[in-house]
Amino acid sequence: MSILLNRDTTFIVQGITGREAVNLTRECLDYGSKVVGGVTPGRKGREVHGVPVFDTVAQAVEHHGGPIDGSVVTVPPAFTKDAVFEAILNGIKLIVIVTERIPRRDVAQMVELAEIEGARIIGPNCLGLIVPDVCKMGGIGGPARDAAKSYAPGPVGVMSRSGGMTTEISSSLTQAGLGVSTAVSIGGDAIIGSAYAELMPYFEADEETQAIVIYTEPGGRMEAQLAQWVAANDSRLPIVAFMAGKFMDDEEMKGMSFGHAGTIVEGVEDTATEKIARLEAAGIRVVERIDEIPAAVKEKLAA
Amino acid sequence: MTIIEISSTWAFLVPPNWNLPILPPLRIGSAPLMRFYEFEARQIVELAGIPVTKYGFCKTADEARQAAEEIGGPVVIKSQVLSGGRMKAGGVKFADTPDEAAAHAEDILQLEINGQMPRGVLVDPKAEVKQEYYASVVWDGTAKKPLMLFSDMGGIDIEEVAETHPDHVGKGHVTNLMPIPDFEAKQTIAATGVTGSQLNRATPILAKLARLFRDYDMTLAEINPLAELTDGSFVALDAHMEMENEAVGRQKVLLRKQLEIAEDDTRETYEPSEFERNVAAIDAADHRGVIQGKDHGFSGNLGLVIGAGGGSLTLTDAVRSQNGRPANYSEIGGNPSVAKACGLAKEVLEKDGVEKIAVMMSIVSNTRVDIVARGVIKACLELDKDPAETIAIFRIPGAWEDEGFKILDRYGVEYCDRSVSMWEAAGRAVAKIQGEAASA
Amino acid sequence: MAKKLNKVFIDVEVDPSVAGDVALAAKLEEVCPVNIFKGTESGVEIVEENLDECVLCKLCLEAAPAGTVHVRKLYDGTELS
Numbered sequence: 001m002s003i004l005l006n007r008d009t010t011f012i013v014q015g016i017t018g019r020e021a022v023n024l025t026r027e028c029l030d031y032g033s034k035v036v037g038g039v040t041p042g043r044k045g046r047e048v049h050g051v052p053v054f055d056t057v058a059q060a061v062e063h064h065g066g067p068i069d070g071s072v073v074t075v076p077p078a079f080t081k082d083a084v085f086e087a088i089l090n091g092i093k094l095i096v097i098v099t100e101r102i103p104r105r106d107v108a109q110m111v112e113l114a115e116i117e118g119a120r121i122i123g124p125n126c127l128g129l130i131v132p133d134v135c136k137m138g139g140i141g142g143p144a145r146d147a148a149k150s151y152a153p154g155p156v157g158v159m160s161r162s163g164g165m166t167t168e169i170s171s172s173l174t175q176a177g178l179g180v181s182t183a184v185s186i187g188g189d190a191i192i193g194s195a196y197a198e199l200m201p202y203f204e205a206d207e208e209t210q211a212i213v214i215y216t217e218p219g220g221r222m223e224a225q226l227a228q229w230v231a232a233n234d235s236r237l238p239i240v241a242f243m244a245g246k247f248m249d250d251e252e253m254k255g256m257s258f259g260h261a262g263t264i265v266e267g268v269e270d271t272a273t274e275k276i277a278r279l280e281a282a283g284i285r286v287v288e289r290i291d292e293i294p295a296a297v298k299e300k301l302a303a
Numbered sequence: 304m305t306i307i308e309i310s311s312t313w314a315f316l317v318p319p320n321w322n323l324p325i326l327p328p329l330r331i332g333s334a335p336l337m338r339f340y341e342f343e344a345r346q347i348v349e350l351a352g353i354p355v356t357k358y359g360f361c362k363t364a365d366e367a368r369q370a371a372e373e374i375g376g377p378v379v380i381k382s383q384v385l386s387g388g389r390m391k392a393g394g395v396k397f398a399d400t401p402d403e404a405a406a407h408a409e410d411i412l413q414l415e416i417n418g419q420m421p422r423g424v425l426v427d428p429k430a431e432v433k434q435e436y437y438a439s440v441v442w443d444g445t446a447k448k449p450l451m452l453f454s455d456m457g458g459i460d461i462e463e464v465a466e467t468h469p470d471h472v473g474k475g476h477v478t479n480l481m482p483i484p485d486f487e488a489k490q491t492i493a494a495t496g497v498t499g500s501q502l503n504r505a506t507p508i509l510a511k512l513a514r515l516f517r518d519y520d521m522t523l524a525e526i527n528p529l530a531e532l533t534d535g536s537f538v539a540l541d542a543h544m545e546m547e548n549e550a551v552g553r554q555k556v557l558l559r560k561q562l563e564i565a566e567d568d569t570r571e572t573y574e575p576s577e578f579e580r581n582v583a584a585i586d587a588a589d590h591r592g593v594i595q596g597k598d599h600g601f602s603g604n605l606g607l608v609i610g611a612g613g614g615s616l617t618l619t620d621a622v623r624s625q626n627g628r629p630a631n632y633s634e635i636g637g638n639p640s641v642a643k644a645c646g647l648a649k650e651v652l653e654k655d656g657v658e659k660i661a662v663m664m665s666i667v668s669n670t671r672v673d674i675v676a677r678g679v680i681k682a683c684l685e686l687d688k689d690p691a692e693t694i695a696i697f698r699i700p701g702a703w704e705d706e707g708f709k710i711l712d713r714y715g716v717e718y719c720d721r722s723v724s725m726w727e728a729a730g731r732a733v734a735k736i737q738g739e740a741a742s743a
Numbered sequence: 744m745a746k747k748l749n750k751v752f753i754d755v756e757v758d759p760s761v762a763g764d765v766a767l768a769a770k771l772e773e774v775c776p777v778n779i780f781k782g783t784e785s786g787v788e789i790v791e792e793n794l795d796e797c798v799l800c801k802l803c804l805e806a807a808p809a810g811t812v813h814v815r816k817l818y819d820g821t822e823l824s
């Protein structure tokens with residue numbers, strides 16, 4: 001099985017007529033995902049790769065004839081909050097926000113509304129999630145053919161703050177004969193809908209998942225939160241972590257941001273060194289080299 | 304940073320932003336924040352309805368004298384720089400008379416602090432303080448809500464207080480969706496044991512601070528110290544504010560109208576290098592794809608033409624951990640044109656001390672391997688360099704890789720696909736550049 | 744500043760038989776995503792400095808009569824078809 005997505009998951013794309021959204025829609029359809037509609041205000045009646053376009057989420061739901069499971073939101077930053085509110089209040093429970101550069105206040109408001117309504121947000125600033133050979137929601141892995149090359153089904157759950165590294169790591173697991181249960185690009189911003197610890201219960205409940213790999217960076221507290229979760233929940237899942245951006249610990253890099261908006265060292269606790277120590281204290285194996293991940297997973301699975 | 308000597312008479316004639324060139328904003332290498340001077344933070348606090356002492360922001364010694372006369376009594380003169388450690392650097396001085404205030408202002412106005420000339424001085428009354436408090440609001444990324452902090456031990460470093468006297472620090476979250484109610488502030492303050500009229504006077508101040516934090520998209524709103532004066536009233540004596548860069552566009556009214564901050568006044572944490580400016584200019588000239596480059600803190604011989612946020616972090620580490628010396632950091636994202644990839648590679652190659660470049664990325668799906676290959680080879684050719692010699696390694700697997708590999712074959716450039724890890728590719732580049740150094 | 748090179752990787756040629764066709768020229772200018780064709784009053788012109796930006800999308804081949812537009816990959820000697 002998998003987390004959050006399955007063979008029957010239906011979703012819409014908000015902002016579907018944008019250039020990137022058109023590509024993403026093609027990719028998802030080719031992969032076998034059920035894209036049941038798209039929304040771009042003022043463009044009702046059009047089609048994008050055979051997917052009907054509506055003015056509102058409510059119209060898409062009505063056309064579908066029942067609740068829609070998810071939405072991929074690709075609208076510009078100034079309109080994202082409204083689009084996400086619209087999705088949530090029309091009963092959509094899984095929202096992938098691709099858009100970058102959304103102010104934190106807006107993200108926090110979306111997350112708070114999602115909590116009230118029992119919806120889950122992945123992102124912002126992410127590529128979405130994929131269940132190999134079953135469903136892909138978002139641009140993750142690229143065109144269907146490329147995604148198939150990088151993602152084979154298997155026992156490892158992947159969570160990553162970098163979209164590109166989600167695929168790089170999954171590909172190495174696939175090449176090593178391990179494969180992936182579900183891979184989630186969680187997003188690179190300082191505030192995101194679903195941090196590692198918030199997705200752990202889903203993986204914990206998924207029978208197929210036997211181990212977890214996370215890709216992480218300096219900045220923020222979500223690694224500390226994961227370490228706490230692991231300590232408090234006696235998880236059955238071994239975790240292997242890779243930390244990028246260790247060079248940012250250097251004195252001359254202090255206060256600078258690299259890579260993602262959330263990747264900035266603001267205090268002692270969010271340096272790479274400090275995070276590695278915390279993760280290790282919780283029994284999480286932190287590998288030094290990116291290519292040590294598959295072997296470390298195999299070792300954990302054998303133990 | 305060039306340090307220009309200017310005589311004291313000239314100092315007043317030079318506009319306060321003389322050392323900030325007009326540049327496109329850098330997206331990396333600078334803190335993703337809009338930083339404010341103390342005098343601006345003071346204005347913001349005032350706009351939010353929080354009481355402050357009568358103060359003057361002055362650009363000349365004469366103005367400082369006038370401000371001191373208007374205030375009457377002893378004053379403090381504070382340098383207006385975007386840097387900590389003003390007190391230590393001699394940027395804060397006390398004066399009993401207007402003449403003394405003018406003399407201090409004259410000194411402080413020409414005093415460079417951590418590479419910055421002050422924009423002016425703030426003249427403040429030396430307040431009769433009964434008790435100092437601390438109040439701030441920051442983001443709690445885990446709870447995904449603003450977090451209020453309050454302490455009755457103000458004036459000192461809050462992290463220190465939190466460590467030594469945790470019972471003197473109150474914490475409380477703020478709702479994101481509802482109008483912020485006073486009680487959330489009251490609870491936070493009461494948690495420190497503060498009661499009586501002090502509680503009732505501090506509550507609206509903390510609530511207003513939380514509202515301004517949320518309304519103005521701040522990442523930090525701090526009043527330290529928040530002073531209770533001998534007459535029992537509360538005033539903000541010093542304030543510190545930072546706004547999220549992503550929100551600058553929608554805070555125009557505050558920034559441009561109320562604070563009158565110029566559009567090009569981007570307040571970088573350091574002056575961008577020539578390399579950084581050039582890369583930003585190449586990026587701005589063409590909308591296809593995104594390239595970013597930075598060399599602050601890097602000075603090696605291996606130029607990095609590397610891609611995507613996470614990939615760039617991973618690769619920079621991989622080069623350094625294998626004793627390589629990167630000349631720069633870069634990011635290639637989206638689907639850049641050949642010209643853009645070429646422009647970045649050329650800038651890297653033209654940096655002092657760069658011998659070879661390594662072209663590496665994690666598996667790409669949007670960026671095209673063949674387009675990047677064309678760009679970096681073109682950069683070599685245009686600079687009369689042999690691509691086979693100049694490109695230490697090319698490791699970009701993914702979209703259009705077969706086409707890309709044909710191009711690399713044609714020019715004899717060493718490349719690899721996904722079967723060679725990012726770590727190994729970085730190692731090969733380092734070995735090549737070091738092998739050459741050893742045999743030379 | 745260093746020299747700028749064109750036509751390192753890609754060359755595009757329009758058959759003389761159709762190069763003067765103004766309508767085709769306009770069409771080619773419209774379909775090519777990287778502006779390699781320029782429609783003029785006397786027919787189609789090739790914009791040299793954009794040649795290496797060709798993304799091999801074949802849209803020009805599809806827009807023109809078969810065999811009249813040639814996109815050559817100079818790095819392996821083959822032609823786009």
Ligand code: SF4
Nearest residue numbers: 775797798800801803
């Ligand atoms: S193949 Fe595409 S990019 Fe190349 S010349 Fe033809 S239309 Fe332009």
